[in-house]
Amino acid sequence: MKSHKSEKFDDLVLQLVTRSAGDSLVALFEEFKNNSYRLGNQVKLLEKLLPYNVKDSVMEIVKRGSGEKMTTYIKNRPILEITMAFAPQFCFLDNIASKLYKELGYAVLLAVKVDPELIGGCSLCYKAFYRDYSIRERLNQLN
Amino acid sequence: MIDFTIITIPALVSSLILYIVAIAREEKTASALEKIQEHAENRGKKKLEEKAEELAERQFSKLLKEVSAKLKTVAVSSVTQNFDLVSKDIIKEKENLLIKAREEVAVYKKEKVAEINKAVQKAVFEVVSNTLRTEISHEADEKYILSCLEKFLHEIPQK
Numbered sequence: 478m479k480s481h482k483s484e485k486f487d488d489l490v491l492q493l494v495t496r497s498a499g500d501s502l503v504a505l506f507e508e509f510k511n512n513s514y515r516l517g518n519q520v521k522l523l524e525k526l527l528p529y530n531v532k533d534s535v536m537e538i539v540k541r542g543s544g545e546k547m548t549t550y551i552k553n554r555p556i557l558e559i560t561m562a563f564a565p566q567f568c569f570l571d572n573i574a575s576k577l578y579k580e581l582g583y584a585v586l587l588a589v590k591v592d593p594e595l596i597g598g599c600s601l602c603y604k605a606f607y608r609d610y611s612i613r614e615r616l617n618q619l620n
Numbered sequence: 621m622i623d624f625t626i627i628t629i630p631a632l633v634s635s636l637i638l639y640i641v642a643i644a645r646e647e648k649t650a651s652a653l654e655k656i657q658e659h660a661e662n663r664g665k666k667k668l669e670e671k672a673e674e675l676a677e678r679q680f681s682k683l684l685k686e687v688s689a690k691l692k693t694v695a696v697s698s699v700t701q702n703f704d705l706v707s708k709d710i711i712k713e714k715e716n717l718l719i720k721a722r723e724e725v726a727v728y729k730k731e732k733v734a735e736i737n738k739a740v741q742k743a744v745f746e747v748v749s750n751t752l753r754t755e756i757s758h759e760a761d762e763k764y765i766l767s768c769l770e771k772f773l774h775e776i777p778q779k
Contacts, residue, residue, distance in 0.1 A: 563761065
């Protein structure tokens with residue numbers, strides 16, 4: 478059974494979707510925290526800098542005083558590396574992240590790579606478990 | 621009466637003379653004979669020596685011929701033997717070279733065939749991949765990726 482806080486954080490992670498977005502948020506929060514002593518209206522500044530899709534969630538967490546826990550949670554998220562032949566749209570990545578959450582029961586961040594050599598399909602790597610489902614691999618197997 | 625003295629003395633004298641002459645002749649003859657004998661001996665010796673020399677020479681040349689003939693045989697057989705050995709070596713070397721050459725040709729053939737196959741595969745791969753790149757739509761690819769993800773999640777050993 479997941480705790481209420483974890484669920485809140487998972488919602489945030491699901492909004493972040495990618496590892497780069499997670500890293501950016503953690504970096505921004507660290508920067509905000511480190512410089513807070515010389516920034517007057519730091520909460521407003523943070524709100525200004527946050528991406529629009531996660532702004533509300535993050536601000537709620539920060540106001541609740543769980544910012545530190547949030548960054549730790551984001552840092553510890555498992556990563557699914559996905560390589561595709563084309564640059565995906567955000568909604569498609571969001572679809573993948575939701576599917577993963579549904580199947581695994583916890584939020585996972587995506588490390589997205591683009592390699593046109595794959596032709597189509599994708600290669601996936603999760604906790605050192607790797608599978609290549611690309612069209613290139615299928616063609617190689619035919620050879 | 622016949623004066624025998626008159627007859628005897630001259631006869632005696634003449635006989636004496638004759639005797640002396642005969643002796644002288646005899647002496648002369650003897651020395652001449654001696655000389656002749658010596659000469660003959662010398663000549664005979666010389667001739668014998670010559671003959672012996674000739675004979676020795678003949679013998680020597682005969683011996684020389686025999687020896688040279690023997691030497692020739694030995695030399696020829698030795699050369700033949702050596703030639704046989706050398707020819708055996710050459711044949712062996714030739715066989716080794718042939719084996720090596722055949723092996724190299726086989727390897728070369730294999731490499732060439734592999735190279736050609738690779739080039740053909742590459743060309744086919746290129747054509748097929750280019751066709752697929754243009755034919756596969758993003759929507760179809762996204763659907764395929766989602767099905768791959770499902771497969772992947774089922775294959776993960778421990779979730």
